[in-house]
Amino acid sequence: MDYLNDFTKELIATGILLILVILSRLIVSKLIRSFAKRSQTIEKRTRLVLKYIHLLMNIIAVIGLIIIWGVQTKDIFIVFSSIATVVGVAMFAQWSILSNITSGIILFFSFPYKIGDYIFIHDKDFPIEAEIEDIGAFHVYLKTPKGEIMVYPNNLMLQIGITILKHPDEEKEFTD
Incomplete structure (x- = not known):
């Protein structure tokens, strides 16, 4: 019971964040699907773009949870800079893949x-x-x-x- 009393604010903020993530995913999905219908885009491409956008939204939600639960900013920067370094080196070696993924998203919206x-x-x-x-x-x-x-x-x-x-x-x- 002490846990609930000690972390009431964090639990409420986490609940609000989860509701916002779910609502924003639904709204963004509807907007992208309506754009895809208007531009006569294939469903397969629409699902792919939605997958990318949902991944980005999930990453932002995780960052929000880290901030809500009070993880030290210097620890966050150390973790993210380490991940960014590893990903950067891997993507530099595979720039063509990253370029094709980015081009696929651009082609979806302005094809x-x-x-x-x-x-x-x-x-x-x-x-x-x-x-x-x-x-x-x-x-x-x-x-x-x-x-x-x-x-x-x-x-x-x-x-x-x-x-x-x-x-x-x-x-x-x-x-x-």
Whole structure:
């Protein structure tokens, strides 16, 4: 019983924080899903972006809990700086992965083309004409006119010029 008396403020603040996290996750999920519907975004991509945003919200909630329960700030900074150093070294070695994840999120919110679009990628060494089959967290899957499936990194989709073409099937006239 002494525990409840000693930590009443912390328990109430923890309860309020948990309620705020749950409510904000619900509100953010609804907002992102409505944005995805308006922009005709694939459900798979929407779930991926929600996963990233929920992870960020959980990290912020953990930081809030640490502050509520009175962990010393210098101890928090030591832990976070150690984690940031390890993650920074690992991500520096894998910058391409981080770049593709970031590009995937950017493409979700401002994607000028969608699945089913027929595109031409203006790569001077290897120009590509293909249809977008799928858009993932790291790659875009393209189908060439020969039926080959190509995997193209998301970060290059932002760096290289792309033209949206008419689909070859649209140019054919069908008559009876």
